[in-house]
Amino acid sequence: MMLRSLAVVVAVAFVAACDHSPAAPTTDRAASLSPSAASIVATDAAPVAATALVQGRQDVVVNMQDACDPDTFNAAVGPGTCVRAGGMQFDRFIAQLTRLGFVGPWHFAPNEANVHVGQTFVAANNGGEVHTFTEVADFGGGIVPGLNALAGVPIVAPECKALESDDFVAPGATYREDVEHAGHLKFQCCIHPWMRLEAKSSSR
Numbered sequence: 001m002m003l004r005s006l007a008v009v010v011a012v013a014f015v016a017a018c019d020h021s022p023a024a025p026t027t028d029r030a031a032s033l034s035p036s037a038a039s040i041v042a043t044d045a046a047p048v049a050a051t052a053l054v055q056g057r058q059d060v061v062v063n064m065q066d067a068c069d070p071d072t073f074n075a076a077v078g079p080g081t082c083v084r085a086g087g088m089q090f091d092r093f094i095a096q097l098t099r100l101g102f103v104g105p106w107h108f109a110p111n112e113a114n115v116h117v118g119q120t121f122v123a124a125n126n127g128g129e130v131h132t133f134t135e136v137a138d139f140g141g142g143i144v145p146g147l148n149a150l151a152g153v154p155i156v157a158p159e160c161k162a163l164e165s166d167d168f169v170a171p172g173a174t175y176r177e178d179v180e181h182a183g184h185l186k187f188q189c190c191i192h193p194w195m196r197l198e199a200k201s202s203s204r
Helices: 002-018 028-033 070-076 090-100 145-151 158-162
Strands: 059-065 107-109 112-116 120-125 134-136 174-178 183-188 196-202
Touching: 059 112, 070 090, 090 145, 134 158
Parallel strands: 059 120, 112 196
Antiparallel strands: 059 107, 120 174, 134 183, 183 196
């Protein structure tokens, strides 16, 4: 019951911040475990291919991928949750996450990078769900407690508790993050916390 309550609180807070009307989950299970229980209603924009981005020498493109099936994800979570064509059904998604702690098609590509201070990560959402590309000090859970539990990361990364509306990247959109310091950098999705990237940053 507590798990469901936390998911509902996060969803309501996020929707209010983004000024969107929430889509009502069809089941308690979907409310606590859905990958987009705290996400905005995605737009119908076509995914942006990395090759279509206007890239400068400073850009490091990261593709944000998923494989949601619109019929089953939208039925379980709410209309607009998934806007891609075809893909993995919701029950199979939950089954794989329960068994493995991650779902392979939901990932950042690449998941490792060597970068320099002054470059810019350009995270392009080529999937059908909303994602974030959030720099964290240490990997942890995200804003959907049910997914955190299944992924084995019950402790939420503090940075995921301080998200702003423009941190959420809708399908077809991009997010830019400048590399401002040298060291070991970590990025994760604050909805699907197994989506991660590690980067070694150095000064030029």
